[in-house]
Amino acid sequence: MPSTSSTSADHTVFVPQALVRVRTDSPLVQCLTNSVVAGFTANVLLALGASPAMVDIPEEAGPFARIASGVLVNLGTPHAEQRSAMVEAARAVASAGTPWVLDPVAVGALPVRTALARELLELRPTVIRGNASEIIALAGAGGGGRGVDSSHGVEAAKESARALARTTDCVVAVSGPVDFVTDGARSTRIAHGHALLTRVTGGGCALGAVMAAFAAVDEDPFTATVAAVTAYTVAAELAAKQASGPGSFAVSFLDALAALEESDLAQQAVLS
Amino acid sequence: MPSTSSTSADHTVFVPQALVRVRTDSPLVQCLTNSVVAGFTANVLLALGASPAMVDIPEEAGPFARIASGVLVNLGTPHAEQRSAMVEAARAVASAGTPWVLDPVAVGALPVRTALARELLELRPTVIRGNASEIIALAGAGGGGRGVDSSHGVEAAKESARALARTTDCVVAVSGPVDFVTDGARSTRIAHGHALLTRVTGGGCALGAVMAAFAAVDEDPFTATVAAVTAYTVAAELAAKQASGPGSFAVSFLDALAALEESDLAQQAVLS
Amino acid sequence: MPSTSSTSADHTVFVPQALVRVRTDSPLVQCLTNSVVAGFTANVLLALGASPAMVDIPEEAGPFARIASGVLVNLGTPHAEQRSAMVEAARAVASAGTPWVLDPVAVGALPVRTALARELLELRPTVIRGNASEIIALAGAGGGGRGVDSSHGVEAAKESARALARTTDCVVAVSGPVDFVTDGARSTRIAHGHALLTRVTGGGCALGAVMAAFAAVDEDPFTATVAAVTAYTVAAELAAKQASGPGSFAVSFLDALAALEESDLAQQAVLS
Numbered sequence: 001m002p003s004t005s006s007t008s009a010d011h012t013v014f015v016p017q018a019l020v021r022v023r024t025d026s027p028l029v030q031c032l033t034n035s036v037v038a039g040f041t042a043n044v045l046l047a048l049g050a051s052p053a054m055v056d057i058p059e060e061a062g063p064f065a066r067i068a069s070g071v072l073v074n075l076g077t078p079h080a081e082q083r084s085a086m087v088e089a090a091r092a093v094a095s096a097g098t099p100w101v102l103d104p105v106a107v108g109a110l111p112v113r114t115a116l117a118r119e120l121l122e123l124r125p126t127v128i129r130g131n132a133s134e135i136i137a138l139a140g141a142g143g144g145g146r147g148v149d150s151s152h153g154v155e156a157a158k159e160s161a162r163a164l165a166r167t168t169d170c171v172v173a174v175s176g177p178v179d180f181v182t183d184g185a186r187s188t189r190i191a192h193g194h195a196l197l198t199r200v201t202g203g204g205c206a207l208g209a210v211m212a213a214f215a216a217v218d219e220d221p222f223t224a225t226v227a228a229v230t231a232y233t234v235a236a237e238l239a240a241k242q243a244s245g246p247g248s249f250a251v252s253f254l255d256a257l258a259a260l261e262e263s264d265l266a267q268q269a270v271l272s
Numbered sequence: 273m274p275s276t277s278s279t280s281a282d283h284t285v286f287v288p289q290a291l292v293r294v295r296t297d298s299p300l301v302q303c304l305t306n307s308v309v310a311g312f313t314a315n316v317l318l319a320l321g322a323s324p325a326m327v328d329i330p331e332e333a334g335p336f337a338r339i340a341s342g343v344l345v346n347l348g349t350p351h352a353e354q355r356s357a358m359v360e361a362a363r364a365v366a367s368a369g370t371p372w373v374l375d376p377v378a379v380g381a382l383p384v385r386t387a388l389a390r391e392l393l394e395l396r397p398t399v400i401r402g403n404a405s406e407i408i409a410l411a412g413a414g415g416g417g418r419g420v421d422s423s424h425g426v427e428a429a430k431e432s433a434r435a436l437a438r439t440t441d442c443v444v445a446v447s448g449p450v451d452f453v454t455d456g457a458r459s460t461r462i463a464h465g466h467a468l469l470t471r472v473t474g475g476g477c478a479l480g481a482v483m484a485a486f487a488a489v490d491e492d493p494f495t496a497t498v499a500a501v502t503a504y505t506v507a508a509e510l511a512a513k514q515a516s517g518p519g520s521f522a523v524s525f526l527d528a529l530a531a532l533e534e535s536d537l538a539q540q541a542v543l544s
Numbered sequence: 545m546p547s548t549s550s551t552s553a554d555h556t557v558f559v560p561q562a563l564v565r566v567r568t569d570s571p572l573v574q575c576l577t578n579s580v581v582a583g584f585t586a587n588v589l590l591a592l593g594a595s596p597a598m599v600d601i602p603e604e605a606g607p608f609a610r611i612a613s614g615v616l617v618n619l620g621t622p623h624a625e626q627r628s629a630m631v632e633a634a635r636a637v638a639s640a641g642t643p644w645v646l647d648p649v650a651v652g653a654l655p656v657r658t659a660l661a662r663e664l665l666e667l668r669p670t671v672i673r674g675n676a677s678e679i680i681a682l683a684g685a686g687g688g689g690r691g692v693d694s695s696h697g698v699e700a701a702k703e704s705a706r707a708l709a710r711t712t713d714c715v716v717a718v719s720g721p722v723d724f725v726t727d728g729a730r731s732t733r734i735a736h737g738h739a740l741l742t743r744v745t746g747g748g749c750a751l752g753a754v755m756a757a758f759a760a761v762d763e764d765p766f767t768a769t770v771a772a773v774t775a776y777t778v779a780a781e782l783a784a785k786q787a788s789g790p791g792s793f794a795v796s797f798l799d800a801l802a803a804l805e806e807s808d809l810a811q812q813a814v815l816s
Contacts, residue, residue: 035582038307038308039474043473043522046473046518047519057351077601080601081351111604112604198590200590244799247591248798250795251520253519254518255516255518258517259516311745315744315790318742318790324745326621331656332656336653524792526790528789
C-alpha cells in the first residue's frame with residue numbers, strides 16, 4: 001500500500017458530504033488569528049456558510065470557546081493579550097472536546113511564538129496546519145523557514161508530519177503545491193489549488209479556519225481535514241479561471257467558495 | 273398612528289439631503305473598532321465621501337475625539353488599550369457634544385465587553401446600533417445571541433429598543449432583514465438591504481461608522497440614523513445586482529456607495 | 545537647473561530595472577504597520593512579487609529585522625507593544641545597515657506617535673514617507689494635518705522635505721497629486737497616480753512598504769524611492785482604467801501591480 005494514498009473512506013463521497021454539513025450546520029468557528037488576515041478569514045468562513053467569531057481577549061476567549069463548534073489558533077501576530085487568550089481558549093476546548101486547529105506561523109524562526117506553540121501542543125490540537133518548514137520545526141527536526149514562507153518542500157516534511165501526528169495524536173496538514181495530510185496511520189495528498197492562492201495574504205491562514213469548520217461537522221478529523229483542503233483548493237482552481245491577477249482572484253475565490261457545488265468536489269477531487 | 277411608521281419628516285427629502293451633506297462636508301469620523309473590520313469600515317467611509325481615522329490608543333483617542341465630527345465605538349475585539357481609549361474618547365465627545373455611535377457587538381454573551389458597554393452607556397451615546405439580541409441584552413431583557421449573530425428577530429427587539437432609547441435618551445437602531453430605528457418617541461422601519469450584506473464581515477459594523485458620519489452632518493440623530501440606514505441598504509441592493517457572490521458583492525458595494533445618487537434614495541426609500 | 549527636475553540617472557532605465565529586481569529577488573519586507581491597512585499592504589507586496597512579513601511584537605521584531613531585506617515602520621495605530629517592537633526593529637536595522645522606511649502617520653497632531661517619531665528619527669530611517677502636513681510637522685515647521693489627511697499641499701512641504709532630508713541624512717517622499725522625492729541634494733517630482741488611490745484605505749500606507757521593497761534591491765535610496773513611487777502610481781493609472789469606483793479600483797490595482805511591465809514604466813514615467 002503506497003503511503004501517499006492510504007485514505008480508507010471514499011473521498012468522492014465524504015468530501016461533498018462534509019461541504020453540505022458545513023452549510024447546513026453553519027458551525028460557529030472562533031478564530032484567534034493574526035490581524036493581517038482576520039478580515040479575509042472571516043469572509044472565507046462566511047462564504048462557505050460557516051459562522052465566524054473573532055473572540056480573542058482574555059476572560060472572553062475561554063468562555064466563548066466552550067460554546068464554539070470549532071476553534072482556530074493562528075500564531076501570526078501573537079500579541080501578549082492574544083497569547084493569554086489562546087491558552088485560555090485551548091484549555092477550554094481541550095476539556096470540552098471541541099475540535100481545534102493550530103497554525104504555528106513562522107514557528108522555529110521566532111522565539112515568542114515558538115515557546116507558545118510548544119505550550120499549545122501540550123493541549124493537543126485536533127489539527128496542525130503549516131507549511132513544510134513550520135511542520136519540520138514543530139516536529140523538532142529543523143530550523144524554520146524564511147520569514148512566514150517555507151524554505152522546504154512538502155516532500156521533505158512528510159516524515160516530520162507523520163512523526164508529529166503520532167507523538168501528538170493529531171492530524172497534521174502540510175500546505176504546498178501538493179498538500180499532504182496525515183494522522184500518523186493514514187495519509188493522503190491533495191493536488192488541487194492554484195499559485196494565485198500564495199499571492200493573497202491569508203491564503204494559507206484562512207484554510208486553518210476552514211479546517212476548524214469542517215472538523216466541527218465531521219467526527220473524524222482526518223477526513224474532515226482532507227475535505228477542508230479539497231473544498232478549499234478546488235474552489236481556488238475554479239476562481240483562478242475567472243481571475244486576471246491576485247486582486248480579482250481573491251474576489252473570485254470568495255464567490256467560488258459560496259458557489260461550490262457537491263458535484264465540483266465529486267468530479268474533481270482526485271487524490272493521489 | 274401606527275408605531276412602525278411615525279417619522280415626522282419626509283424621508284424622500286431628508287435622506288438624499290443627508291447624503292449630499294456627507295459628501296460636501298466629508299466629516300472626520302474617528303473609529304475605535306474591531307481589527308477584523310477596520311479596513312472595510314474605512315473603505316466604506318471613503319467610498320461615501322467621509323474621512324475615516326482609526327485613532328484608538330490611550331492618550332490620543334481623547335484629544336482626537338475633540339476634533340472629530342463623529343465617533344464610532346465598536347466592541348468587537350476590545351483589547352485592554354482599546355477599552356481605555358474607548359472610554360477616553362466617549363468622555364471627550366460627551367463633553368464636546370459630538371455625536372457618537374455605540375455598537376455593542378456580542379454584548380450580554382461575553383463579560384468584558386458587557387461591563388464596558390454598561391460603562392459606555394453612562395456616557396450617553398447618540399446612537400446605539402446592534403442586532404436584535406444585542407439590543408435586547410443591552411436593555412436588560414435577555415441573555416445575548418449566538419456569538420456575534422442574533423438569535424432573536426427584529427420584531428422581538430422593538431419594545432427593548434424603545435425602552436432603551438427612552439432610558440438612555442438616544443437613538444436605537446436594530447439591524448436585520450428589516451431595520452428598525454427609534455428614539456423612543458418616533459420610530460420607523462427600513463425594508464431595504466440584501467442578504468449578501470450578512471455574508472461580508474463588517475457588513476453590520478461599517479453601518480455604525482456610516483451612522484456616525486450622518487449624525488455629524490444632521491442635528492437630528494433620528495433622521496440621521498434613518499438616512500444612514502437607508503443610504504447603506506439601498507446601496508446594498510444596487511450592489512447585489514452586479515454581484516456573483518459575497519466576494520464580488522463587497523467590491524460592488526463600495527462602488528455603489530460612491531456612485532449612489534440622490535435620485536436612488538428619493539425614489540427607492542419606501543419606509544414602512 | 546530647476547530644482548524640481550534634478551535626477552541624475554535616467555529614470556526610463558532605472559525604474560523598470562528596479563521593478564525587475566524586486567520580482568527577481570522577492571525581498572523579505574517586514575512591516576510594523578497599522579491594523580487597518582495590514583492586509584492590503586501585504587497584498588500589495590505579494591502582487592508586486594515581494595515577500596511580506598508582519599512581525600511586530602517585542603522580542604521578535606528585532607531578531608526578524610536582522611534577517612529582513614527591508615523594514616516598514618508605520619505609526620498609524622501605535623499600540624504599546626507595537627511601539628516597543630518598532631524601536632527594537634529600528635535599532636536592529638540601524639546596526640545591520642538594512643534599509644527602512646518611516647511613515648509618520650498623523651505626526652504632529654497626536655502626542656504618542658509624535659514622541660515616537662522623534663525617537664525613531666534618531667535611528668535614521670532610510671526613507672521618510674508622509675503627506676505634506678506630516679512632513680512639515682516632522683521637520684518642525686508646522687502643526688499637523690486634519691486627522692490622517694493633509695491640510696497642506698505638496699508644494700508647501702518642499703522646503704521642509706529638503707531640510708528634513710539634510711538634517712536626518714535620509715530620503716524624504718511627500719505624497720500628493722504630484723509626489724515629491726528628495727535626498728536634500730537631488731529632488732524630483734512624479735506626476736502619476738489617480739484620485740481613486742485616496743479612496744482606498746492603505747493607498748498611501750502600502751506605498752511605504754513598496755519603498756522598503758525597492759530600497760532592499762537598490763543601493764541608492766533616492767532612485768529606489770523614485771522607482772517605487774513611479775511603479776506604484778503608474779499601476780494606479782492603469783488600474784483606474786478598469787475601475788467603476790473605489791471597490792473595483794482596489795482589486796484592479798493589485799492586478800495591475802502584478803501585471804506591470806517594464807515597458808509600462810519606460811514609456812510612461814515622465815518625471816517633471
